[in-house]
Amino acid sequence: MKIGDSIIIGRMGQQPMHLTDTSIDPQHGTLRKTGSDTYQIEDNNSSKGIFVFGMRIKRKTIKEDAPIFIGTFKTNVKQLLTDCQNINLEDVWRDYDYNKRKWDRYSMYVNSIRLLTPIITTMLTQVVGQNVIVSATVLVTIMVIAIVVGEKVLEKKNIALATLNTKMQAEYVCPHCHRFLGFIPYKVLKQKKYCQYCGIPLK
16 A cells, blocks of 8 residues: 555455454445554444554554454454465464574573673683772673663563564464464464364465
């Protein structure tokens, strides 16, 4: 969609994602692109309504990954504009697993450095000599740096993982009922073969 474009969403809507939930009207609402990642969603006097952050709305501007309920069906704009039939679940899982492991390794390295800080500090104070003031200054400086850097890395990791999990929940979905398949490795899903919600075989 381009900025200014609008589509009807519903069981007989124009969105790429096929909607079959009975709580969704044939032409439930209207979606209009208002910015690079913002959209305006409007309720077309539907029977079950549209909810954003638990509040029934008539018209509201939202981000593409903001959770919304169309009737009782949970989704987001990014998911609505994606044809789930064309999603490669193996690629989605591989990308998620790779990035999660990367952040886990990164934080493990930082924690290792924090654990080694006292040893490094002791060695440096021995090199500096027996000057108590200098040794104490070196110790405090290194400890403060380790704590500050460690906290910043953990904060960055938490934000990255939250974003990663949100993306995963929007893309790692059954191509038939569009429900999130859980944080289950693709190999396990492949062995089960069927969606745990609708019972239709997964591709």
